[in-house]
Each structure stands twice: as C-alpha cells, then as structure tokens.
Amino acid sequence: MKHNFGAGPCILPQVVFKEAAEAIVDFNGLSILEISHRSPEFVAVMEEAQSLVKKALNVPDGYSVLFLQGGASLGFTIASLNMMRDTKKAGYINTGAWAKGAIGEAKAVGIDVNVFASSEDNNFGHIPKGYTVPTDVDYIHYTSNNTIFGTQFHAIPETSLPLVCDMSSDIFSKPVDVSKFDIIYAGAQKNLGPAGATLFIVKDSILGKSTSEFMPKYLNLKNHADKGSMLNTPPVFSVYAAMLNLRDLVANGGVEAVEVRNQAKAEALYSEIDNNPSFKGTVPVEDRSNMNITFLLNDEADKDAFDKLWNNAEIVGLKGHRSVGGYRASMYNALTIESVQVLTSVMSELTRSKG
Numbered sequence: 612m613k614h615n616f617g618a619g620p621c622i623l624p625q626v627v628f629k630e631a632a633e634a635i636v637d638f639n640g641l642s643i644l645e646i647s648h649r650s651p652e653f654v655a656v657m658e659e660a661q662s663l664v665k666k667a668l669n670v671p672d673g674y675s676v677l678f679l680q681g682g683a684s685l686g687f688t689i690a691s692l693n694m695m696r697d698t699k700k701a702g703y704i705n706t707g708a709w710a711k712g713a714i715g716e717a718k719a720v721g722i723d724v725n726v727f728a729s730s731e732d733n734n735f736g737h738i739p740k741g742y743t744v745p746t747d748v749d750y751i752h753y754t755s756n757n758t759i760f761g762t763q764f765h766a767i768p769e770t771s772l773p774l775v776c777d778m779s780s781d782i783f784s785k786p787v788d789v790s791k792f793d794i795i796y797a798g799a800q801k802n803l804g805p806a807g808a809t810l811f812i813v814k815d816s817i818l819g820k821s822t823s824e825f826m827p828k829y830l831n832l833k834n835h836a837d838k839g840s841m842l843n844t845p846p847v848f849s850v851y852a853a854m855l856n857l858r859d860l861v862a863n864g865g866v867e868a869v870e871v872r873n874q875a876k877a878e879a880l881y882s883e884i885d886n887n888p889s890f891k892g893t894v895p896v897e898d899r900s901n902m903n904i905t906f907l908l909n910d911e912a913d914k915d916a917f918d919k920l921w922n923n924a925e926i927v928g929l930k931g932h933r934s935v936g937g938y939r940a941s942m943y944n945a946l947t948i949e950s951v952q953v954l955t956s957v958m959s960e961l962t963r964s965k966g
C-alpha cells in the first residue's frame with residue numbers, strides 16, 4: 612500500500628475505488644461505462660451528486676450545480692465569458708500559475724483584465740495583502756488554493772462585486788460560504804473524484820446575462836443549467852465516482868469534520884518542517900495551504916539520502932513542482948494521518964542519520 616502525496620489526480624477513499632470498480636463490472640446489470648446518460652439510473656446518479664454537493668457545502672437556494680467537461684482550464688474561459696457585462700473589465704488576483712492561466716483566458720475572450728494584486732515578484736510565495744479591490748469592473752476572480760506554490764486564502768476577498776473563484780484544489784476540504792460567490796468552479800481530480808468532470812456552482816441570477824458576442828452553446832452556463840447538467844453527454848463515470856466520494860464525505864461528518872482532520876494533518880507536517888533543522892517551509896505561516904505543503908531541504912547535499920528514505924517508505928508524489936523545487940506534500944481529504952506520520956518519521960530519520 613503506497614502513500615499518495617500526489618497533487619492530482621489525487622487519492623480517493625479506498626471504498627470509492629472499490630465501489631466504482633464494482634460498478635464498472637455491474638451497475639444494475641450493465642457496466643456504468645455503457646449505460647445511457649438518459650437512463651433513469653444515471654439521471655438518479657446525477658441528481659444525487661448535485662444534491663450531495665448542495666448538502667456538503669450548504670449551498671443556498673438559487674444556485675445550480677453542474678458537472679461539465681474541459682477541466683478547470685476551460686472553466687477559466689467559461690467563467691469569464693459568463694460574467695462579462697457592460698464594462699468588459701475584470702479584476703484578478705495573481706497568485707500563481709493557475710491564476711495566470713485564468714487571466715490569460717479572460718484576456719482571450721476580450722476582457723480587459725486589471726491584475727490588482729499579485730505575489731509574482733516573490734515567486735508566488737505568499738498571498739497578496741493590502742490591495743484595493745477595483746469597483747469599475749464586471750467581476751473579481753481569485754484562486755482559493757495555489758496547488759503549485761503551497762499558498763491558500765484563509766479569508767474571502769472583500770468586494771460587493773460579483774465574485775468568481777477557482778477552488779480546484781481546496782473545495783470540500785472545509786466549509787465555504789457559497790452565498791458570497793457568483794461562480795465557483797473546480798476540476799474534479801483534486802479533491803472530488805477522478806478526472807473528467809468539472810464542478811460549477813453557479814448563482815442562477817447571473818445566467819444568460821453575458822454581454823459577450825462570442826458565446827458557443829457549450830460555454831453558456833445557462834444552457835447547462837436549463838438541462839440539469841445534461842446538455843450533452845456528461846462525464847458519466849467521473850460523476851458517478853464523485854457521487855460515491857461525496858456520499859462517503861457526508862457520511863463521515865461532512866466538510867466540518869474533514870476540516871478538523873485536514874488541520875491535524877497539516878499541523879503534523881508543518882510542525883515537523885519548522886522543528887526539524889534539515890528542512891524549511893516556503894510560505895509564511897498565515898498563508899500556508901492545508902492541502903499542498905511545499906518545503907525545501909536546508910542542505911541540498913541531503914537530497915539523495917532523503918529521496919531514498921521516502922521512496923523506501925512507499926511514499927509517492929512528493930517531488931516539488933519545478934517552479935518551486937524541493938518537495939510538495941499534497942494532503943487531500945482521503946490521505947490519512949497515518950500516511951502523514953510516515954512522512955514526518957522519514958524526515959526525522961534523515962536528521963537522526965546525520966547524527
């Protein structure tokens with residue numbers, strides 16, 4: 612059994628893998644891979660997945676839950692197209708590679724982007740603060756958790772304008788006040804399910820209000836909401852496995868309980884990083900992510916010894932992203948505290964072995 616610290620596609624509960632595997636062989640006498648997405652069996656899966664999202668995140672009335680394709684990367688485009696209004700301007704916070712991706716796609720659809728806050732001059736090593744949120748734009752966009760750089764917003768930016776958030780890598784890791792947002796989107800493969808589906812939680816009152824002249828049918832969220840997320844063939848298997856994962860999440864105390872477990876895991880690893888003289892973190896304490904934890908060796912000469920230790924301990928996916936270097940421990944919901952303890956013990960072992 613390996614300890615999967617990979618950044619995504621991510622670890623999911625074993626029970627989800629098992630039930631999903633069983634449904635590939637037999638789902639009411641057919642395989643989940645061959646059933647019609649219009650069959651009553653799959654319509655029930657889609658409806659249960661949507662209602663579990665609403666239950667888990669306490670989504671207020673007046674929002675639609677959609678499972679689309681294209682990943683968060685197409686979400687960048689979809690969000691900007693659907694939020695374009697009279698000014699054709701938008702305010703973006705630039706906290707890393709994914710935020711930059713979102714900025715690029717907003718520009719590509721013709722939005723005049725005002726990057727009013729950025730941590731680029733510090734290689735995205737912190738969450739920007741003390742910025743002034745523009746008021747002459749159609750909407751504000753930010754990335755709640757920066758998967759690559761190990762930073763996370765611990766408060767929602769204050770604005771009275773429509774707010775859009777890419778929550779790909781921390782959705783369902785803690786409670787979130789959905790009423791503050793007009794669009795939340797997230798690729799499934801970070802904390803929700805297998806790759807293939809992209810979750811949108813959309814305030815119904817924004818639907819059909821875009822001023823964009825360019826609006827292909829698939830990119831218009833209203834068309835998806837009007838059809839109950841069945842405008843075309845949805846990613847059937849990904850939605851099914853996400854539904855199983857959400858069932859498991861809700862049955863185990865929901866996002867309130869998982870937040871407590873995630874905090875305990877993050878504290879265990881940050882405490883090792885801070886107290887072990889062989890390692891250092893890359894992010895100031897107040898901006899640290901509970902999902903993706905980045906750290907470096909103090910002495911690069913330890914690299915081979917440390918890599919050997921964690922590889923021997925059956926840890927996978929720990930290598931840092933090339934833009935930060937070092938190590939990144941992604942600790943999505945299904946990663947257990949026992950796996951984190953295996954990691955902290957090999958970190959201690961490294962220091963002990965140096966005498």
Ligand SMILES: *Cc1c(COP(=O)(O)O)cnc(C)c1O
Pocket residue numbers: 619681682683684685709754756757758777778779780798799801
């Ligand atoms: C992984 C990731 C993306 C890209 O997701 P895709 O589904 O691969 O397009 C976007 N934003 C964040 C925050 C991510 O972690």
